[in-house]
Amino acid sequence: MISRLLGLFSADMAIDLGTANTLVYVKGRGVVLNEPSVVAVAESKGKSRILAVGEQAKQMIGRTPENIRAVRPMRSGVIADFAIAEEMIKHLIREVHNRGQFTSPRVIVTVPSGSTAVERRSVREAAEAARARRVFLIEEAMASAIGAGLPVTEARGSMVVDIGGGTTEVAVLSLGSIVYARSVDVGGHFMDEAIVAYVRRVHNVLIGDANAEEIKHAIGAAKAPDQGDGRVFEVRGRDLMSGVPRALTVNERQIASSLAEPVGTITETVKTVLEHTAPELAADIVDTGIALTGGVAVLSKMADVLGEATGLPVTVADEPLLCGVMGAGRALDEMKRLKTVVVGS
Ligand SMILES: Nc1ncnc2c1ncn2[C@@H]1O[C@H](COP(=O)(O)OP(=O)(O)OP(=O)(O)O)[C@@H](O)[C@H]1O
Ligand SMILES: [Mg+2]
Known part of the structure; x- marks a missing residue:
């Protein structure tokens, strides 16, 4: 992939540095990189060296010898x-830039709405250390809202719910700013952990986080099927009684029940934000509804559950996993028009 990208271009870029996935968008080229946010590091003689980044590094999680760490x-x-x-x-x-004609690019990076000044500085410094000429930051919820096509600069309230791997960001936007936002540390990873805990508690079998994620993708749902047990999935893990590997079958109803807690937290957060929204903006949202972005937006019945809890229309954005990086990219491309959406420029 590196050789394919090298020598092609040298331009400004948007980076969505997510807990689960990192994406890079380059103007005129679209999304040029979309990889898990995982780095494999080899330690020897007190020094660390990067062995792999992205998908290759993710494969190593839970499978590394002592001197190698696969970290998020x-x-x-x-x-x-x-x-x-x-x-x-x-x-x-x-990887994205042509080494030969490296012009230090302008870079825009997403940061969570709830992040502190210190955390934002660390993101900025990391990009600067990577020889970016100019670094802009944009709040993740704002980037996702732009990416979902919401009219963020208009004098009209819009609402975005971005459910990623690490966090759920809920925000009401108007006139190019976030009017009110809440962020909770509940997202896809928490759901994976809930599935691991469920299989352990009920079946006495220990499965890995990656297996849990597979189950979630295959048969995960935000609520149980109306009838029956729904879809089934076979998973392998270590039997905690006998200590040996074992296969077992889980169904959609069981997985939905194990996800009830994280789904409930997300729903509560959305309701809290609505309660704090001024009546005029709330009236706008009744008309336009809620846009759902982030990887968990595609979890089966997630939109339905949010719709039932709020009574509002909920729409899953097109390409929900790309909204953050595409929105950040648009903010960089249209910096004049979208100036107010960028923080700390
Ligand atoms: N089809 C699917 N069903 C359920 N969950 C999914 C599906 N596809 C992706 N996900 C989940 O979405 C999450 C990743 O979403 P996303 O890439 O938006 O997160 P992120 O931006 O890296 O994280 P954050 O925004 O919290 O920092 C993962 O937990 C992944 O398992
Ligand atoms: Mg994200």
């Missing part, structure tokens, strides 16, 4: 391991 440098959408995140950003910028 982002947690709850913010940089948890600065040195590794910096290396990852450098790696991305290098």
Whole structure:
């Protein structure tokens, strides 16, 4: 992939640094990189060296020998391991740009709405250390809303719910700003953990997070089927009684019940934001509804559950996993018109 990208272009870029996935958009080229936010690091003689980034590194999670670590440098959408995140950003910028004619690019990076000044500075510094000429930050909810095509600059309220791997961001936007937002550390990863806990508790079998994610993608749902047990999935894990590997079958009803807690937290957060929304803006949202973005937007029945809880129309955005990076990219492309949406420029 590196060789395919090298020598092609050298332009400004948008980076959506997510807990689960990192995406890079380049003007005129679209999304040029979409990989899991995982870095495999080899430690030897007190020094760390990056072995792999992205999909290749994700395959190594839970399978590494002692001197190799497969790490997720982002947690709850913010940089948890600065040195590794910096290396990852450098790696991305290098991979995306033509080494020969490296012009230091303008870079826009997404940050969670709830992030602190210190956390934002660390993102900015990582991009600067990667030789970006100018670094802009944009709040994830704003980027997702733009990416979902909401009219964020108009004098009209819109609402976006972005459910990612680490966080759920709920925001009401108007006149190019976030009027009110809430963020909770509940997203796809928390759901994976809930599935691991369920299988362990009920079946006495330990499965890995990656297996849990597979189950979620295959038969996960935000609520149980109206009738019957729904779809089934076979999974393998280690039997905690006998200690040996074992296969077992789980069904949609069981998985939906294990996801009830995270789904409930997300629903409550959306309701809290609606309660804090001024009547005029709330009236606009009644008309236009809620736009759902992020990877968990495609979880079966997620939109239905939110619709039932709020009484509002809920629409899953086109390409919900790309909304953040596409919206950030548009903010960079149309910096004049969308100036107010960028923070700390
Ligand atoms: N078909 C699917 N069904 C359920 N969940 C899915 C599906 N596809 C992706 N996901 C989940 O979406 C999550 C990743 O979403 P996304 O890429 O939006 O997160 P992120 O932007 O990296 O995280 P954050 O915004 O929290 O930092 C993962 O937990 C993944 O398992
Ligand atoms: Mg995200």
